[in-house]
Amino acid sequence: MKIDGEDQDVALKILHTADWHLGQSFPGFEAEDQPKLTQARIEAVDKLLGLAESHAVDAVLCAGDLFDEPAPQEQWWRELLKLFGRRKWTQRPVFLLPGNHDPLRPNSVWAADHPFRRSLPAWVHVVDRDDFEFAISQDAVLYAVPCRSRAGADDPTSRIPQRTPGDSRIRIGLAHGTTFDAKGHQMNFPVARNAAEQRGLDYLALGDTHGFREYPPKIAPTVYPGTPEPTTFDEMDAGSAAIIFFPRHRRMPLIHKERVARWKWMDKRCSSMEELEDLRGQDLKDCVLRLTLAMEVSVSERARVDEILEELKGNEARVGRAGVLCENLDELQVSVRDAGDFHRDLPDVLNAAIANLRSRGEQAGEDGETAREALVLLYKTLAEERSQTAGAPHARSGGAGQ
Secondary structure (H helix, E strand, O other): OEEOOEEOOEEEEEEEEOOOOEOOOOOOOOOOOHHHHHHHHHHHHHHHHHHHHHOOOOEEEEOOOOEOOOOOOHHHHHHHHHHHHOOOOOOOOEEEOOOOOOOOOOOOOOOOOOHHHHHOOOOEEEOOOOOEEEEEEOOEEEEEOOOOOOOOOOOHHHHOOOOOOOOOOEEEEEEEOEEOOOOOOOOOOEEOOOHHHHHOOOEEEEEOOOOOEEEOOOOOOEEEOOOOOOOOOOOOOOOEEEEEEEEOOOOOOEEEEEEOOOOEEEEEEEOOHHHHHHHHOOOEEEEEEEEEEOEEEEHHHHHHHHHHHHHHHEOOOOEOOEEEEEEEOOOEEEEOOOHHHOOOOOOHHHHHHHHHHHHHHOOOHHHHHHHHHHHHHHHHHHHHHHHHHHHOOOOOOOOOOO
């Protein structure tokens, strides 16, 4: 392959991933949508293992927070065992690092007597020592440090031994923590910005922050691959893994970002019906859509809003246009001033009722809101009746003998 414009032999290939958060729940979503998002996390891991095969990597490094808690429900560690069981790897080690969400504890999923740990294939290694060291090949060595608690002030990379004179191997560090300059992130297990250089590493594989981030210092890169499936709307550049190519002769490794996420989390704010209609026409089947409607609409437009929301969300009879919809209607206002919402050929008693509701609907407060809701419901009922009447077969005239 070509690295830096020159043909180079690759000495080592690894896949670097982190922050799977298997078993994470999504209580902020409706009951029917929560399982989709939770199951998507195990599906992303399956994709990751498929990437490892397609790229023929030499090792897979999993940098912590692989489960959302130290003692996850049995369903999730058994699902992961199934994924490992489908692979017949013998020369491709996988390294599982406990993070701050799933720290190494006596009663955790990482404990030596836990059924998950006992059932792992021989090529899957749990980092259960502060001095963990593994020779990936004759020319490459991995050093890893697990988290033992949910929070801490120590730099885990400080436990990685420094390079000794004459050691020409590719040295890789694996840890879970946050570099000091990560703005907006809680500083658990703070990692020095120049940790890779200090420890004499060729690559520092980290987990913790959920977006893909790369620090390319002069000596060796420090990389966060991010979570393979986003977990919230505000995660920037989530949904990927890193494939790392190490050329011979200790040259700088090449970092290749690979997207694996199925779901795209989209925060959309519509301020007009035109924007909402345009959104309806987009491909949103693999989208987790948080939709805020911040606009004023007429009674007829409010009825159309409900139609579009039902199309996006779906129902028992049809699949929604959006994979998952979370709508916010707090800023949606209904104006009752448009007299053209209703047909004029209505019975007098109905016209009087509409006029009364319009008058009440112009008022603020709970009574006004109730009147506006009643107008929208009445409009939808009358529209449905007109539609049914228009679609009914015409009665035949005449009788027998004609």
